[in-house]
Amino acid sequence: MPERKKSRVYLLPFMLFLLLSLLFVAAGFYLINDERQSRISKATSLASQLKNSLELFSAERRQAMISLMQTWPAFSPNEIDWFNVQAVSLMNIQHGYTSLSVTDRSGKIRWMTIPEGQGAEATGFAKPERKESPLRLPSLHLSDDFQSMLVRSQTSGHYFLVYARAISTQEPELGYLVATFDVSEILDAMVGELVGPQFNFMIRDIDAHLLEAGDFADDGSIVETGNIAFLGRNWSLQIQSRPARFDAGWLLGAAGVLMSLLVSWIFHKQLKGAVRLSVSQKRYQIASEAGLDALMIYQPASGGFVLLEANTVSYELFPSLKNRQLPHTLHYLMAFLGHPELTTAAKEVSDSGVPYETYVKVDTDATAAGWLKIQMVKAGETLALTMRDVSERFRAQIDLKKSEERYRRLLDNMQRHFVYTRTPDHRFVFVSAGLSVITGLSADEFCEQSASLTYRVPDNIHAVTDAIAKGVKPEPYLVHYQGKDGEIFVIEFTDTPVCDDNGKLIAVEGIARDVTKEQALQEEVVFQASHDQLTGLVNRYAFDNELHVLLESVKRGEQTGVMCFIDMDRFKLVNDSCGHPAGDRLLKEVAGIFARHLTENELLARIGGDEFCIIFSNQTLKAVTAKLDEIIRAVSEYRFIYEDRLFYVGASIGVISIDQNSGSAAELIQAADNACYQAKYQGRNRYVVHQPDGCGSGLNKESSVLHALQRAIQHGLFELHSQSIVPMHKAEQALEHYEILLRLPDGNGGLISPALFIPLAERHGLMNQVDGWVVDRTLSVLEAHPAHLERLGKVAINLSGLTLGDPSRLAGIVDRVMRSTVPAHKICFEITETAAVTNINAARHFIETLRSKGCLFALDDFGAGMSSFTYLKNLEVDFVKIDGSFVKNMARDSIDHETVKAISAIAQSMGKKTIAEFVTDQATCDALRELNVDYGQGFALGKPLPLMNRLHTRDNVNLLRA
Structure with missing residues (x-):
């Protein structure tokens, strides 16, 4: 039976059952609600009648007592007899009184009248011994209002209501009129006349239950009437019409549900038979259609x-x-x-x-x-x-025959593709002619020798064969074959398992293609993506991946390692003075030096312009530092020659051990970078091992140094030091020569090395601001000390290349020099060889402008690149400062001695005076005198000291004694 008809057979009777059941249940609820409303209406009507009756009873008794007190005789010879006659008459007219009494203010009963046939004990009070004996009542208040009290008898349990008032407030001696009522009897009489046994009710006076009958049913039909005023009391009434023993609504609902179930079941049977008949008739018609x-x-x-x-x-x-x-x-x-x-x-x-x-x-x-x-x-x-x-x-049979012929021709003409068939044990039984074009082997040769020709299979070959065995088509995979002449071919196979009706593998078919060229190109792309094109070393991206892999292995405790961060010294000089081609060649030659001292298991990478990194896996720090000593020695002995220029370079190296406590890769590189800065600070061309306990000033880190530098520029926190420049042949006792040196406080009482913050200031374009501050501060200090100014020969102030190319800074310096009381001929500006060579036109303009105002100039670090001779005659400088790398070893190195000699001779031939830097011992002093060098500067001639110390003391030490 169709699902749609089958669902109809059950759904329609079910819906009919629901509809009829809801109808009968709704009718039942209607009857239940109607019956409850009727009961509520009856109870409401009866409650209203009962309330009216009680209030009428109360009003009549109250008015009768008021009338009795209003007619009280003022001067009766026997007012008790009068009261007795009036009370008896009143109780005969109005029923319900238990007693009428006259009491004094203290509650003593002066006279009590009791209806006939009722004993004194019925009043709720003890019977007096004689008629005039007072009975005690609660104390009463003198008031025009009635006082009402509810008292329960200890003997009968009935509630009695005491209703009393002063007969006259003007004549309190008349006493009080007190009426008592048996509440239980009154309510029994009145309720009994109105309320039948078909009602539940309860009458309450505050918390006292005066009268109740039946048990209330909590079905929402209880009627409650409050505020029934009865002789000064406030009563409440709850009344409920009792429900019938059998509820017609529930009977109707239950009977209706049963009838609905019966009708629906009969309808279901009839509908099911009709559907079966219809389906049977249409089955054959549908099948044929x-x-x-x-x-x-x-x-x-x-x-x-x-x-x-x-x-x-x-x-x-x-x-x-x-x-x-x-x-x-x-x-x-x-x-x-x-x-x-x-x-x-x-x-x-x-x-x-x-x-x-x-x-x-x-x-x-x-x-x-x-x-x-x-x-x-x-x-x-x-x-x-x-x-x-x-x-x-x-037509398909005809087309198939044609297709087979066309397919055969297509297979035979395929280029770099071929079709194949393999047995379930993966032996080739058929390959198309395209294979011969690729490998030079015939189809039969390949089928017979495929196993011996296989050079390399994929790593997941077992997963591939397992998938094929299960009838699942695997992803394409690569197999390397070796041809007749030894050439390697890479073939991509796309297998399709062929199974019988039982799912058993009977063959493997597919299309293969030659991807040898694509694989070679892909390998080349991968190599280029992970290697530096200039040096052929691993690049930053691949180095980071290798470092992450090593870190994970170290965290697992599988191995250890050491990482080195290398920054080339004086590379910028080569790049700026000779151009990028020279810098590129220098990097390739230095990379070769590094590689010659490393093995295949040690990873060398170029991660930046002149920055390299090395990872030593599973080697101790001692073994690594021994190799670094060899590398630094090799770099120190290396001389880079470009065209006719000779350069000395170095390598500052930061070293860090990698262990399970090491942080992330970025943190390792940063730590090694900081150690590299420490190496530069300590003199360059050396290595510094990072201390994991955080030794060394935090400001040595680039970010901290930069922050301190910016703060110093903003608030003028730099300190000025000075170092003497001493004549080498005669002492000028009356005049002092010195160079201004800049120092940066670290905020903790120490100083940050210029080797750290000067390159950082140049890199971030802050050096022109620093130069401006130094010039202004130096002139201001000298202006404040005129006595020192008189014995000053010259003060040397360094300027950076950034300042040389800044016209606004030049104008500011010119203005400051012209406003200063310091004579211009005592001011000597030092510019580095690199700064001058990099922008020769800007340097020439800067020098000419300030020389025209009387200032002197010195060319600093002269000879470092052996390119200065070309520009020296084009730069109007007064002094040539020979680079300290030649001076410090000239007494022991003949090449350095000859270099200093050549520089001194050429400079003197041009009429310029020479100053030698890094004079560290007496032997160097003697050598400089022999070469007729004019001035010397170094620790052997005077150590740097704060400028303020120099201004307050005079250096009388004769440093030129033979």
Whole structure:
């Protein structure tokens, strides 16, 4: 049964059951609600009557007592007798009194009147010994208002209401009129007249239950009436009409649900039978209409067969069947198809009952079918004829044959591709001709020798074969083969498992392609992506990956390591003076020096412009530092020659151990970088091992140094020091020469080395601001000490290359010099060789402008690049400062001695005086005198000291004694 009809068989009866049940339940709830409203209405009406009765009873007794007090005789000789007569008369007229009494203010009963037939004990008070004996009542207040009290009898348990008031407030001696009422009897009498046994009720006075009957049902039908005024008391009434024993609403609802269930079940049975009958009738019709075959039922008639029924496919296959004017006989149809002989076959089927089947070709245009499959069977007294259009299959067979021929030609002409077939144990049994083009091997040779020709298989080959064994198509994979001449070919296979109906693997087929060129290109791309194009070393990206891998291994305790951060010394000089081609060649040659001292297991990488990193895996710090000593020695001995210029370079190295306590890769590199800065601070061309306990000033880190530098520029926190420049041949006792040195406080009482903050200031473009502060501060200090100014020969102030190219800074310095009281000829500005060479035109303009005002100039670090001789004659400088790298070893190194000699001779021939830096001992002093160098500067001649110390003391030490 179709799911839609099946769901209808169950859904409709269920919906009918719900509808009828809801109807009966709604009717039941209506009856229940109506009955409750009726009970509420009855209880409300009765409560109103009872309230009115009680309030009327109370009002009448109150008014009677007031009338009695208003008619009280003022001058009666025996007012007790009068009261007794009036009280008896009143109690005869109005029922309900238990007693009427007259008391004094203290509560003593002067006289009590009791209705006939009622003893004194019924009043709730003890019987007096004689008529005049007072009975005690609670104390009463003198007031025009009645006082009401509720008292419960200890003997009968009845509640008594005491109602009293002063007879006259003007004559308190008359006493009080007191009436008592038996509340229980009054309520029994009054409620009994109005309330029947079909009601539950309760009358309360505050917390006292005066009268109650029945148990209340909490169904929302309780009626409550409050504020019933009864003789000065405030009573409340709750009343409820008792529900019937059997609720008609619930009975109706329950009976209705049962009836709905019965009706729905009967309806379900009838609907189910009807659906089954309908499905059975339509099943065959649907099957015939949904089939792919044309189905026609013929009935024997007059020796032939006449069409009785036909499905939709029949009318689509033969549109002429819709034409009722044509004869719809089997003979006509077969003649129409061009095969009248099939009529005879139909008669044989009808007579023998043996089915008949055949394929016929149709040449008529009356049907779109080119080929038909015809089946005839006997169906009772009729003949069932089915026809199927098999034109596509016959055309497919023809196309398949053509396709096979075309496929063969295609396979044979494929370039860099071939088709293959392998057995379940992965032996090649067929390869197309494209293989021969790729490898030069014939198909048979490859099939026979494929195993021996295999050079390398993928790492996941077992996963590939397992997937194929399960009938799952694996991802493409690469296999390397070796050809006849030893050449390696890379073939990409795309396997498709072929399985039988039981899922068993019977073959593996697929298409393979030659990806040898692509693999070579990909390897080249991968190499370029992970290596520096200039030096061929690992680049920053690949180095970071290797460092991360090493860190993970170290964290697992599998290995240890040491990392080195290398920054080239004096590389900028080469790059700026000779251009980037020279810098590139220098980097390649230095990389070669590093590589010659490393093994294949040690990773060397270029991570920046002139920055390198080395990772030593599983080596001790002692072994690594021994190799670094060799590397530094090799770099120190190396001389870079470009064209006619000679340069000395060095390598400052920061070293850090990698262990399980090491931080991230970025933290390691930063720590090694800081150690590298320490190496530069200590004199360059050396290594410093990072101390994990944080030894050394935190300001040595670049970020901290930069922060301190910016703070000093903003607040003028620099300190000025000075170092003497001493004549080498005669002492000028009256004049002092010194160079201004800049120092940066670290905020903790120490100083940051200029080797750290000067390069940082140049890198961040702050050096022109620093130069401006130094010039202004130096002149201001000298102006404040005129006595020192008189014995000053010259003061040397360094200027950076950034200042040389800044026209506004030049104008500021000129203005400051012109406003100063310091003579211009005592001011000597020092510019470095690198700064001058980098921007020769700006340097020449700067020098000419200040020389015209009388200032002197010195060319600092002269000879470091051996390029200065070309520019020296074009720069109007007064002094040439020979680079200290030649001076410090000249007494022991003949090459350095000859270099200093050449520089001194050339400078003197141009009329310029020479100053030698880094004079560290007496031997150097003697050598400089022999070469006629004019001035010397270094620790042997005077150590740096604060400028203020120099201003307050005079250096009389004769440092030139032979």
